[in-house]
Amino acid sequence: MNTAGKTRLSSTCLPGRRMSPSSVPMISATSQFSGSPENRLRLFAGLVVLALGTIMAPVASAQTVLLRGNNADPNTLDPHRAQSIYEMNILIDIFLPLTMYGADGVAVPGAAEEWSISEDLRTYTFSLRPGLRWSDEVELTAYDFEYSFRRLFDPTTASAIAYIFFVIENSEQVFRGEKPADALGVRALDDRTLEISLVEPAMYLPQLLAHPSAAALPRHVIEEHRRNWTRPGNIVSSGAFVLSEWRTQEKVVLEKNPYFFNAEQVRLDRVEFLPITDMESALRRFRAGELDINWGFPPQKIEWLRENLPSETHTFPQLSLYYLSLNLKADVLKDPRVRNALSMAIDRRLIGDKFSKLGNPPAYGLVLPGTRNYGEVAKPEWSSWPMEKRRAHARDLLVEAGYGPDS
Known part of the structure; x- marks a missing residue:
């Protein structure tokens, strides 16, 4: 198994996501803004808290626009039906969950300004920030979160x-x-207080609640527009940006949300997500100035990029995993000695260093x-052995299981 991952970046002013422990490729343009490093680091979240030294591209219209490669066009912008990381990249900028990730991966306040945990560690009580509003100026309350969690688990949503x-x-x-839905362990106690009850203690809950699917959704818009609620002109948001345009296989455009609780700290006027599936094409467009940032680059170009674009090429960690899945119905793989070998x-x-x-x-x-x-994560005793010793022991296990050279 080898850990691996992909860049997850947020264009909001809130702290962004950082996960570990694998290296992840990304290319980005250097910052075109003047001022102290401290001021530049306030520009926006997912990039700056990771000290990537990025990216704002002023344009002729006097707006500050981020052109971002996003690898694929979203199938949906409904947080309860989205599945791909490319959809989540956009949703992180549109919707504000109860929590967000800080630079060190610890959950920090999002829609909730604070929370407390019961003595048995099974009940979390979240206090929402005062004055939260949707982008259409409708008040956002704890009841929106209650509704959204019930919708998430509704069998008809099929999330x-x-x-x-x-x-x-x-x-x-x-x-x-x-x-029934009202049996769910999520209750609004009043407009600004949400209670979440758990089956068992889960100290990772604040981190989990930073996922876009845990954000509040606009009930008044969903009930009016039904499955068309995510279309531009219908959708309203709670995050730093609101969807203004979605041209399939061309671009998704987000505009700054003036009713975001921390809007005065958002330095971007617009973010354009460009679905570029081919990494070679993305690299060419980046070098031509048509992208400010892209998630990923051709792995075979890593040495060239480090030599020729060292200040624009960044790798950093994310909690992710590549693994081989074995068919345990196959007779040969039913024996744990074979699997261990x-x-x-x-x-x-x-694989990690050369491939x-x-x-x-x-x-x-x-x-x-x-x-x-x-x-501490457990490791098998043999993980520290040299490969020659490991393979010799693996051969012994196979012989013991009846799969030697003569079998």
């Missing part, structure tokens, strides 16, 4: 992402249609180093 929140009390039963024989470090060329650290389980509140 493919709802399962990550099954730690919420009765969420799985509501999702399966076994209990295969795992021993894979040179994870070689991806990004130095992805090896992983020996599904829980990775850097997972917050997890403690």
